[in-house]
Amino acid sequence: MSFRNVEVRKKANVYHGGKVTSRTVITPDGEMKTLGVMLPGVYRFSTEAPERIDITQGHCRVKRAEDSGWTDYQEGETFSIPGHSHFEIEVVDFLDYVCHFD
Amino acid sequence: MSFRNVEVRKKANVYHGGKVTSRTVITPDGEMKTLGVMLPGVYRFSTEAPERIDITQGHCRVKRAEDSGWTDYQEGETFSIPGHSHFEIEVVDFLDYVCHFD
Numbered sequence: 423m424s425f426r427n428v429e430v431r432k433k434a435n436v437y438h439g440g441k442v443t444s445r446t447v448i449t450p451d452g453e454m455k456t457l458g459v460m461l462p463g464v465y466r467f468s469t470e471a472p473e474r475i476d477i478t479q480g481h482c483r484v485k486r487a488e489d490s491g492w493t494d495y496q497e498g499e500t501f502s503i504p505g506h507s508h509f510e511i512e513v514v515d516f517l518d519y520v521c522h523f524d
Numbered sequence: 525m526s527f528r529n530v531e532v533r534k535k536a537n538v539y540h541g542g543k544v545t546s547r548t549v550i551t552p553d554g555e556m557k558t559l560g561v562m563l564p565g566v567y568r569f570s571t572e573a574p575e576r577i578d579i580t581q582g583h584c585r586v587k588r589a590e591d592s593g594w595t596d597y598q599e600g601e602t603f604s605i606p607g608h609s610h611f612e613i614e615v616v617d618f619l620d621y622v623c624h625f626d
Contacts, residue, residue: 423534430532430549432525432622433580434561440618443561445547447532459536459545461563478535516542520534 425449425457438465444521453523460517464510471523472505480517485510527551527559540567546623555625562619566612573625574607582619587612 431446435456442465444458460482477499483492487507495501502524503509531550537558538545544567546560562584579601585594589609597603604626605611 424531424550425534426531427529428532429526429528430530430547430559432527432559434559434620436561436581436618436620440561440563443545443620445532445559448526457532457534457536457547459538459542461542479538516538518536518538518545 425455437467438463441465455523456521458519458521460511460513460519462513462516464512466508466510468508469503469505473503474500474522474524475503476500476520476522478518478520480513480519481515482517483512483514527557539569540565543567557625558623560621560623562613562615562621564615564618566614568610568612570610571605571607575605576602576624576626577605578602578622578624580620580622582615582621583617584619585614585616 425447427450429448435444441461441463444456447455477495477497479497481496483494484501485492486503486509527549529552533548536545543563543565546558549557579597579599581599583598585596586603587594588605588611
């Protein structure tokens with residue numbers, strides 16, 4: 423599966439010492455998405471816009487700001503994070519994802 | 525700087541346990557390129573087509589099959605590898621690169 427007729431920014435987005443990286447993609451109708459990977463580990467991210475993350479490969483556990491516990495997500499599943507919030511993510515198996523900013 | 529009107533494959537290419545990953549990009553005239561990142565470490569790669577690698581961020585040292593020693597490459601520099609060959613690369617500082625297949 424591919425994204426077609428998009429713009430891809432040459433410079434990678436780099437977080438957590440390179441253990442989390444992504445590429446910014448702009449669709450024909452101006453929507454920004456990122457295609458990223460995360461190595462195993464536990465990370466915390468803040469959000470500005472609401473985010474919807476599709477798991478292309480891998481396995482992770484997610485704890486949103488409003489959650490009391492962790493939820494598992496596998497390849498083919500999606501999780502959403504409200505805007506102006508944060509979430510913790512434990513990457514169990516190398517993660518390949520697409521992040522949509524809603 | 526960006527690549528425009530390209531196709532980007534959703535699934536990442538993953539090597540060396542996730543320490544080297546890339547995204548395949550197809551240009552409007554059908555040329556394939558990869559946008560990749562490498563975490564610090566020493567890696568060996570084989571080539572089929574000749575490869576030309578532009579360093580977007582970072583610092584590495586490269587030893588081609590025909591080289592007796594290592595050559596340093598920094599951000600903004602490019603190195604080339606013949607086809608049907610191999611090379612070793614020591615990533616000194618997190619590497620962000622574009623690979624062109626000539």
